[in-house]
Structures are given as structure tokens and as C-alpha cells.
Amino acid sequence: MPAPSTSTNSLADLSERITSGQCVIGIYGLGYVGLPLALRFAEVGIRVLGFDIDPLKVETLNRGGSYIERITSSDIERARAAGFSATTDFSRTTEVDAQIICVPTPLDEHHQPDLSYVTDTVDSILPHFRAGQLMSLESTTWPGTTDELLAPRLKQCGFTPGTNCALVYSPEREDPGNAHFTTAQIPKVIGGVTETCLQLGTALYEKAIERMVPVSNTRAAEMTKLLENIHRAVNIGLVNEMKIVADRMDIDIHEVIRAAATKPFGFVPYTPGPGLGGHCIPIDPFYLTWKAKEYGINTRFIELAGEINHYMPHWVVQKVADALNERAKAVKGSRILVLGLAYKKNIDDTRESPAVEIMSLLQDKGAIVAYADPHVPTFPRKRDYHFDLHSVELTPDNISSYDCLIIATDHDAFDYQALTTHAKLLVDTRGRMHGKNVVSA
Template sequence: MNYKDTFCARITEKTAVIGIVGLGYVGLPLMLRYNSLGFKVIGIDIDADKVEKLNAGKSYIEHIDAASIADACKSGFVATSDFADASRCDAIIICVPTPLNKYREPDISFVTKTTDALVPHLRAGQVLSLESTTYPGTTEEELLPRAQSTGLKAGEEIFLVYSPEREDPGNPNFETSTIPKVVGGHTQACLEAGIALYSPAINKVVPVSSTKAAEMTKLLENIHRAVNIGLVNEMKIVADRMGIDIFEVVDAAATKPFGFTPYYPGPGLGGHCIPIDPFYLTWKAREYGVNTRFIELSGEVNQAMPDYVVGKLTEGLNNRGKALKGSRVLVLGIAYKKNVDDMRESPSVRIMELVRDRGAIVAYSDPHVPAFPKMREHHFDLTSEELTAKNLASFDAVLLCTDHSRFDYDHIKAHAKLIIDSRGIYRTPADHIIKA
């Protein structure tokens, strides 16, 4: 029996069942896409609360509306915490977190534990695709031996694929179907099965020669951003010492129609990829005797940005005869980027911790995050402050960290005593505004 051809035929006929493990910012949009095409989709997640909400037609991600979830449920989508349901799936797509541990080293335990939970339920004819960002070699070193421990041979009876996620929450210009999809397979047959899996859902599929090449592609994309943001963050410090507005400089440089891509400085890096991915490559590179000094240096610069912003806050308060200790500080925007509710690796949270640890009374305002969420490493019992004139004036300083469009910046400027602007919102100089 040719399992690859059978799988491809089931995809073409839309009789294949798609399993998605990890129903977060990556897995949930992917589920909706396959569901909209008429595929039966089974979602697997260890978070029972997520499973319950999804099966009730509710959403827990701001930019994914509940009506879309409800429609998916009506047309056959089911969420479960039972990994045994993976046996019903023709394709299993893994979209679980790959964070760093406390030593800033890769933590792929979510991937390995998920795979271990799937192994008893794997069967011949399935495609197993990993989308989580990871170091080159993960698919071959971690998924392959686990999958083949079942007695199934990769490339003949089971098909291993790596296809890195490329979600950009809050970006209105792109959606799951319009972002090209890189796909690498363990064998040629695996690659062909992977292309068949993603082609109905994604407008453009980009095949590469191996799972390692696909894994490295994802790292290059995000390290490119991390390094360039590190560069402009370092230039921000130099420009500040020279009395130059770095945002004006970047805007001017961006008028060059070739050879330049504008990156803007900020309070640090956030999100599930850009602050983390460089460390996946630097860690793996050491196995090959390579020191990635350039990448590591940019990581050091970006990690230092929250301290730089707090330093500007301290300086601003000192110049007004106040100490940071005992001051009331309002942080504007705690999501990692504008116009989303995503808190992963947000530099705003690190800034809040630094301000709190230095003895200040910290509060926040974020229209996308009404209450500070439960996080593995960060704890605040706070809810979002209203930005009334009276409330703004009650704080000794307002620290602009995330530039949400829903903030009324003129109103904030009119009523805040001191503004520390880390996003370049206020271009016209004012006595109570400090660029950071």
C-alpha cells in the first residue's frame, strides 16, 4: 500500500482529518483555516479551560472573534484534551511553545512531551508536522526516533515534516492563507506529503531540501529582525547622547528606495519568537564549535533596553526633585506589540518588575488587556487603569511602552506630569516628555 498517495488523495478529496495540537496564537488560526475549507479538524490541548471555551464557541484571543469559533464548532470542529483522538487524524500538526529556561537555553520539553503523548496513538499513513520554532536538527533528533519507535518507517508509513509558523498577530495585511509556507520533509516522500497537507490551506508553499533547512529558515527570519532591532537600539543610545532624534533619522533613511529596511527602536523585544529564536541557534552552534558573537551581542543589547528605559524614568523624576522609590508610575501598554492582547515575552512586564523592585508604585493601562493575566514567571494583581484626566495627573510619571492605536496621545500629553516615550510617538519636543 502506498500510504503517501493515499494521504494525498484524502487531502484532495477533503476527507482527511486534520489534528492540531496546541490551540494558541498559531494553532487556532490554522484550525479555522482548515475548517473553512471543509476539513474535519480535531484540536488537542492540555489546557482544559481552553478546550471547554472552544467547545462552547468562545474565543480567548482578542483578534479571533467568538463567532468564528462557534461556526467552526457547528461545522464539525471538536476540541479535546485526550491524545487518543490523534489516532483519528490523518495529519497531526504540532503548534506548542518552545520557550527558554532560566539559563536562557532552549526548552523543547513541550515538543518532546507532546510527541511522547502522541506516540501510542500514531498509525501508518499519518503526517506528523512540527511548526514550533526550534533549533536545526530537532525533527531528526527528537521526533524521528520517537515516531519510529512505533515500528513505523519514516518516509514509507509515517511522514515527518517541519513547517515553521509565520503568524503575525494584529497585522491586518496578512492572514494564515496569504503568508507563504516553508516546508521541509525528512525524505522526498515526506516533503511531498507535507506539500499536499499545506497546499489547500496556504496560497504559496515553499519547499526546501530538508527539515533542518526549514528549521534554520525560521531562525534566520527572526534573527534578522533581532539583530537589526539590536543595531537600531544601540544607535538610539548613541543618538540620544548626541541630542539626535533616532526616529527622525530612521524615517529619513527609509526614504532610500534600495538597500535599507527601516527598523525602529523600542523598550526591548517581545513576542514568542524574536527575543527567543537567536538563543536556539547560538545554543546549537556551540555543538559545532561555532561562537555566534554577532547574534549574542544583539541579544545583549536588546535585553538591556528595559533597564535603559527605567534609567530614563529615574533621570526624569530626579530632575523634578523626586525619587523613583515611592513614586506612582503608570505603564501604557503591556502587550508585546501594538493593537494585540499577546503578552508573551513583553518588555513592558520586565519594566513593570524593575519599577516595582525599585520601590515605586506601579500600575498599567492597556485597552487590550483588561486584567493582568496569569503568567508562568510574572505576577501582578492589577487591572487596567482608565485614562481620565484626573487619573493621569495622579501619577508622577507615565511610561509609554506599547503604542496601541486606541490610546488618545493628545489627551495623555495634556494631563500627564511626565512622559517617558520609548516608542517615538511624541516627535515635537516638550519639557515634560523624555525620549527613551
């Protein structure tokens, strides 16, 4: 690799290419975050090259198909007409002016941050990185990641953010299934390693995003994302604990929430459920608790909420066991159908879905488990779980053949009247149903 230029001319050239709309953007990770962002940039006339390590995703996109339910083949074809294509070849990094990294940041088996997807992606980019490029990390992570992991990697290769390259952090804020806010409409928080980096990153993103929210540095941007999701995790933990208390007192927590929500100030309603799902809320709080220990801080409040939310699938399974026991049946040998595999209603995203954990816990107890989800026809590949299952059709005969049905995700597509009519036992984790054969969980 030739020695990178130390001149700021390369950044001036980048600024001109961004301003003129002639820049080329590389999106690294074409999942629920990266693909919508790629399509949005293509929509405004920016050429996008998508990178992914999964050849099946790349092949699907390059023939005009989609693997995400809410993104249609027509959406992909429009993007391809605007110059979008996908590749597994990271050497093509030389073709782009900006790399936007949208890869997973899961937890490992010890509930510690696993940044291997981020570091592996950056390490695959760097042999092909050139002066005058901009790198943006969107993956959720602990405050300091951009400064402490990415910037040193660039500097080891001769690239100094703000001098001959740019480095920013701009957290993703996608909400799958939310029809009220598109990628373009969700305000974009961004922090740069230097002021020059921030200006270039803002100029790039504002081509596609209606409102930019610049903050003082990358650490503030990283903390902003964590605060957003910890806020939700803590409040969901609170209402889940309230659900357990209300259940013991024979009080309908959903009725209580509806009543409390009539107060026009000082109360924000949160809904209890079978546990946290999605890639952000179950995981992000642990990124901060892990980093806080470096500063000698124990985040007790956050960790307590995490314990409560982690317990909820076990609570559901116990409610199922109790309900079956009242009908003189054991969990072992019972046929149990879980309704809804996605982590929330009306989408196909199963990341960290509590429904999957419920299925695993029931199977460990000897139950014969199945699932029904119109948005997820086949059980997806997962790191920690494997079920060789397909979605069950909810015919009257099928419904009545199971000893228990669990409403884990309350998709609107379910025929709740048919479920009430034909199910022997319904355990409802979402407060959707009432009836003599319905048990609230």
C-alpha cells in the same frame, strides 16, 4: 498497540484522503499559532480536531467563545459548523490523519532551549499514533530537531518516516495584528524527512495555504525560520544601540530614521523600542547560538544583538529614574503607570513583552506600578511574573494622579492628546509624542 504496518499502502491511503479533502487534521496547541491555522483549515472544509492541555481553552472553544482578541466568537462558530471541536483527550489522536504541533518553545532560566512542550506533546501522541499518519512540527527550534528528536521517537515505536508514516517541519509565520497577511496568504516553508514526506506535507498544507515553499530537508526549513527572526533581532539591536548613541548626542533617532528611509535603495528602516517582545524574536536567536556551539562556532554577532535588546528595559528604567530625579523624586514610592502591556501595538499578545520586564524592574526599585492596556483587561498568567492587576482607565484624574507614565506600547486606542494634557511626566519609548513633559527613551 498492534504492530504498525510497514507497507506504503498506508501512505497511499493518506495521500488519497488528503487529495479528496476527506482527511481529519489534529492541531496540537490552540494559541496564537494553532487556533488561526485550525480555523483556516475549517474554512476550506477540512475537519479539524484541536488538542490543548488547558481545559479552560477547550471549554471556551466548544461553547463557541474565543480567548484571542482578533478571533471572534463568530469565527469559532463558523469553524464549529464545519466540524471543528477541541479536546484535552490525546487518545483521540487515532481519529486524525495528520498531527500539526504548534506548542511553545521557550528558553529556560539559563537561556537554553526548552523543548519540553514539544517532546511532551509528541510523547502524548505516540501511544495513539497509527500507520498512515503525518506529523508536522511548526514550533520554532534549532536545526536538526525534527531529525534528531522526533524521527527517533517515531522509529522507537515502529514508525519510519517515508515508509509507514510521514514527518515534516513547516515553521509558523504568524504575525498577530498584521491585517495585510492572513494565515492563507503567508507563504509556507516546508521540509520533509524524505521526498515522500515532503510531497504529503505539501499536499496537506496547500489545501489551506495559497503558496507553498518546499526546501530540501527539515534542517533547511528549521534554519529558514531562525534566519527570518535573527535578521529582525540583529537589525533591531542595531537601531536600539543607535538610539542610545543618539540620545547621548541629543539627536532624535526617529527623525534620523525617517530621513534615512527616504533613500530609495540600500536601507530598510527598523524602529527602536523598549526591548524585544513576542514569542519569536527575543527567543529564536538563542536556539541557533546554542546549537552552533555543538559545531564549535561562537555566534558573536547574534549574541551581541541579544545583549543590546535584553538591556533595553534597563535603559528605559534608568531614563525614568533620571527624569524623576530631575523633578526631585525617587523611583521608590513613585506611582508609575505603564501604558501598553502587549508586546506591540493594537494586539492582546503579551508574550515576552518588555513592558512586563519594565514593570518588574520598577517594582524591584520600590515603585508602585500599574498598567493601562485596552487590549489586556487583566494581567495574564505568566511563568516568571505575577502582578495582581487590572488595566487602569485613562481618565484625566487617573492620568494626573501618577508621578510618571511610560509609553511602552503605542496602541492607537490611547488618547495621546489627553496624555500630554494631564500627565505630569511621560517617558516615551516609541517616539510617539513630543512636549515639555515628554522624555524620549
